[in-house]
Amino acid sequence: MNSFPLKIVTPDGLLFDGAAQELIVRTTSGDLGILAGHINCVAPLGMGQAMVLTDGKRRYAACIGGMVSVVNGQVTLVPTTFEWADQIDVSRAEASKRRAEQILQDRSATDTQIRLAEARLKRALVRKGAAQRK
Amino acid sequence: MAGVSTKEIKNRIRSMESTKQITKAMEMVAASKLRRAQAQVLSSRPYFEILYTAIRDIVGTNKEFSAPYLVKRPVKKSAYIVIAGDRGLAGGYNSNVFKQVMAQIQGKDAAVLPIGKKAVDYFKAHHIPVLTEANVFAEDVSIGDCFTMAKTLCKQYLAGEFDELYVAYTNFISVLSQVPETLPLLPLQYAQTEKAGGVQSDMLYEPDSTAVFEAIVPEYLGGVLYGALCESRASEQAARRTAMDSATQNADEMIGELSLQFNRARQAAITQEITEIVAGS
Incomplete structure (x- = not known):
C-alpha cells in the first residue's frame, strides 16, 4: 500500500510526523478517508474519532475541531485537541x-x-x- | 563627625543588601518560570508554523476567491491585539511593545484589545479606545480563551466593526534577545510569489469554500493568538530575569563601593583619635 507524509500537530506539540497509509477523520460534513495521491483538499474537522493506518497498524484517537488539509500530497491534520486512544x-x-x-x-x-x-x-x-x- | 558618616554608610549598605535579596529572589523566580514558558514555546511552535503554512497554501491556491476574510477593504478602523505582561520590573519588555504599537496607530482610527494588566493600564491612561478588558491577566489566559476571543473578533470583523486586525507581541528569539513584532492577521494576505512553488490551483473544498473559510479562519486566529501569547510569556520571564540579574550585579557593585568608603571612614576616625591622644600626652 502506498504511503503519504502525515503531520498531526496541536497546540500541545507535534504528535505525529511520518508516513501513513490511510487517514480517516470526521469532518463537519461527514467522515473523510485519505489515501496516498489524494487531490488537494481542505476540510474543517468536527468532533469524532480519527484513525491512522501506519506500518500496517491501526491507531485510533479522539480528534476535535481544527482542520485537515492535503497540499501536493502532504497531509496536515491540525486539530484543536487530539488524543490517542491509549492516552485518554x-x-x-x-x-x-x-x-x-x-x-x-x-x-x-x-x-x-x-x-x-x-x-x-x-x-x-x-x-x-x-x-x-x- | 566621622562617626555619623560611618553610621550613614552602614545604613545604606544594609538597605542595599535587602534590595539585592529581593532582586535575587525575583531573578530566581523568573528563571524557573522561564524554563516552563520556554518548554511551552517549543511545543507550540510547530503548531503555529504548520498552521501558518497550511493557511498560506490554501489562500495561495485559490485565485477567484472572494471570501470576506480575503478581500481588502478600505481601512476606516483598525484593531490591534496587544500582548504585554501583568507586572513591571521586566526591563523594556512592556514599554517596547507599547512604543511599537503607538508608532503604528499614529494617525489611524484604532482600537486596542489589551492582554495583560500593564497593557490595559497603559492604553486607558493614553485614552485609546479599548475593545474589551476581559483579559486583564495575561498569565491566566488559556487556549480556550484564545479561541473564544478569535471567534468574537471574526464576528466583529465580518460585521465591519474594524477593517484590519493586527497582533503585537514580543518574539522570543533566545533567553538574551526578545524582539517586539506586529503581525497582520486580517484580512488574510500572503505574498503572491509563494505560489511559484508549483501548487496546483485546483483545491477541493469540503463541503464548500465559504463554509471551509468560516470554520478555519477563527481556528487559525485562535492558534496564532495562542502562539503569540506563548512567545510573549517566555519573553517576559526572560526580560525579567536579565533585568533582575543586572540589578543584582549593580547592587553588588554598590555594596563593594560603599564598604570601601565605610572602611576608609572608619580608618580615618581611628587615625584621628590616635592623633588626638598623641597630641594630648
Whole structure:
C-alpha cells in the first residue's frame, strides 16, 4: 500500500510526523478517508474519532475541531485537541459526561450553559468511544 | 563627625543588601518560570508554523476567491491585539511593545484589545479606545480563551466593526534577545510569489469554500493568538530575569563601593583619635 507524509500537530506539540497509509477523520460534513495521491483538499474537522493506518497498524484517537488539509500530497491534520486512544483518561471523560448531563437536566440552566454542556457531553462521548477502540 | 558618616554608610549598605535579596529572589523566580514558558514555546511552535503554512497554501491556491476574510477593504478602523505582561520590573519588555504599537496607530482610527494588566493600564491612561478588558491577566489566559476571543473578533470583523486586525507581541528569539513584532492577521494576505512553488490551483473544498473559510479562519486566529501569547510569556520571564540579574550585579557593585568608603571612614576616625591622644600626652 502506498504511503503519504502525515503531520498531526496541536497546540500541545507535534504528535505525529511520518508516513501513513490511510487517514480517516470526521469532518463537519461527514467522515473523510485519505489515501496516498489524494487531490488537494481542505476540510474543517468536527468532533469524532480519527484513525491512522501506519506500518500496517491501526491507531485510533479522539480528534476535535481544527482542520485537515492535503497540499501536493502532504497531509496536515491540525486539530484543536487530539488524543490517542491509549492516552485518554476514561474516568475524566466519564466525570465530564456526568457533569454535562446534570446541567442538561437542570431546567433553570441558561441557553449558553446548555450549549456548553451539549458540547462537553459530545466531547466526552467521543473520548469514551475512542478509548474503547484501543 | 566621622562617626555619623560611618553610621550613614552602614545604613545604606544594609538597605542595599535587602534590595539585592529581593532582586535575587525575583531573578530566581523568573528563571524557573522561564524554563516552563520556554518548554511551552517549543511545543507550540510547530503548531503555529504548520498552521501558518497550511493557511498560506490554501489562500495561495485559490485565485477567484472572494471570501470576506480575503478581500481588502478600505481601512476606516483598525484593531490591534496587544500582548504585554501583568507586572513591571521586566526591563523594556512592556514599554517596547507599547512604543511599537503607538508608532503604528499614529494617525489611524484604532482600537486596542489589551492582554495583560500593564497593557490595559497603559492604553486607558493614553485614552485609546479599548475593545474589551476581559483579559486583564495575561498569565491566566488559556487556549480556550484564545479561541473564544478569535471567534468574537471574526464576528466583529465580518460585521465591519474594524477593517484590519493586527497582533503585537514580543518574539522570543533566545533567553538574551526578545524582539517586539506586529503581525497582520486580517484580512488574510500572503505574498503572491509563494505560489511559484508549483501548487496546483485546483483545491477541493469540503463541503464548500465559504463554509471551509468560516470554520478555519477563527481556528487559525485562535492558534496564532495562542502562539503569540506563548512567545510573549517566555519573553517576559526572560526580560525579567536579565533585568533582575543586572540589578543584582549593580547592587553588588554598590555594596563593594560603599564598604570601601565605610572602611576608609572608619580608618580615618581611628587615625584621628590616635592623633588626638598623641597630641594630648
